Amino acid sequence: MTKLLEVRDLKMYYSTMRGDVKAVDDVSFAIEKGESLGLAGESGCGKTSVALALMKLYPSNAKILSGEVLLDGVDILKMSDEEIRREVRWRRISMVPQAAMTALNPVFTIKDQIVEAILTHEDVSEKEAGERAVELLRRVGIDPSRASNYPHEFSGGMKQRAMMAMALSCNPDLVIADEPTTALDVIVQAQVLKEIKKLQKELGLSMILISHDLSVVAETCDKTIIMYAGNIAEDSTTLEIFRHPLHPYSIGLIGAFPKLTGERKRLESIKGNPPNLLNPPPGCRFHPRCPYAKDVCKVVPPPLQETHIGHRVACHMVNRHPEYR
Numbered sequence: 001m002t003k004l005l006e007v008r009d010l011k012m013y014y015s016t017m018r019g020d021v022k023a024v025d026d027v028s029f030a031i032e033k034g035e036s037l038g039l040a041g042e043s044g045c046g047k048t049s050v051a052l053a054l055m056k057l058y059p060s061n062a063k064i065l066s067g068e069v070l071l072d073g074v075d076i077l078k079m080s081d082e083e084i085r086r087e088v089r090w091r092r093i094s095m096v097p098q099a100a101m102t103a104l105n106p107v108f109t110i111k112d113q114i115v116e117a118i119l120t121h122e123d124v125s126e127k128e129a130g131e132r133a134v135e136l137l138r139r140v141g142i143d144p145s146r147a148s149n150y151p152h153e154f155s156g157g158m159k160q161r162a163m164m165a166m167a168l169s170c171n172p173d174l175v176i177a178d179e180p181t182t183a184l185d186v187i188v189q190a191q192v193l194k195e196i197k198k199l200q201k202e203l204g205l206s207m208i209l210i211s212h213d214l215s216v217v218a219e220t221c222d223k224t225i226i227m228y229a230g231n232i233a234e235d236s237t238t239l240e241i242f243r244h245p246l247h248p249y250s251i252g253l254i255g256a257f258p259k260l261t262g263e264r265k266r267l268e269s270i271k272g273n274p275p276n277l278l279n280p281p282p283g284c285r286f287h288p289r290c291p292y293a294k295d296v297c298k299v300v301p302p303p304l305q306e307t308h309i310g311h312r313v314a315c316h317m318v319n320r321h322p323e324y325r
């Protein structure tokens, strides 16, 4: 596979009246062409901030202190806003935002909104844009006869699919879907996830799926990154993360989900709360909640190191986990 996007040592803080919120700290990862990557972790762990940095869409109080975001080798953080708008957003990277269900404009039909997105970014005729909009809706499972409906005539699942069609309207290489199914009931959620996965494979798209719900990531993604308090705790293939989690936080997260097969066990939650990123704990940011923390964990931040090919873990005690589990 060929690398599409590489994030290197990204550090992004938000300036506030009370100090800097250390939202993303030394985050590095890559995504290949045609690959799906899940960014998982509790709310406020920095997942959405990473996504916003990939499109340079962060709010005005955000500051990038260091790092690179290389799209086919070109650092988009060095591009001007105009270059990003012209060359990257929608055309190369598009996003289905967290509030996708309310992002549609209530006074325009679904088709018109997709046409508008195409015409804004591409030099094509209105007729061609209209045909493409209908084809995109068909692709995401919406009957073309519904293209002229208004958003209020669509169910939650259909609105989510329409947003996906809009994100695909300029044939991007990478789609970032931020909590795409959070507001949907479980049955519709399963249908939408199946649709997203099918589209991603059919179109050979790269996709970053952000979710606090591990089952959504497990269902959809080839690889998974578990984030905690602005850092990557662990990353690997999704299968490896779920079968052999090595970071105590990942072990806790996965242990908090019920299993359908095997021995019945009491579900364990992770004690405590995520830290305030205005003043995160020194050393390993997870140490106040970690049952295996040692003195070194309170002082020295653990480096993200490869334990075996394609599996990275940020934990001083990683070699002792078999005896902990």
Ligand code: SF4
Binding pocket: 247, 248, 249, 284, 285, 286, 287, 288, 290, 291, 292, 293, 294, 297, 302, 314, 315, 316, 317, 318
């Ligand atoms: Fe726990 Fe220490 Fe590992 Fe952090 S480095 S996860 S505190 S054992």
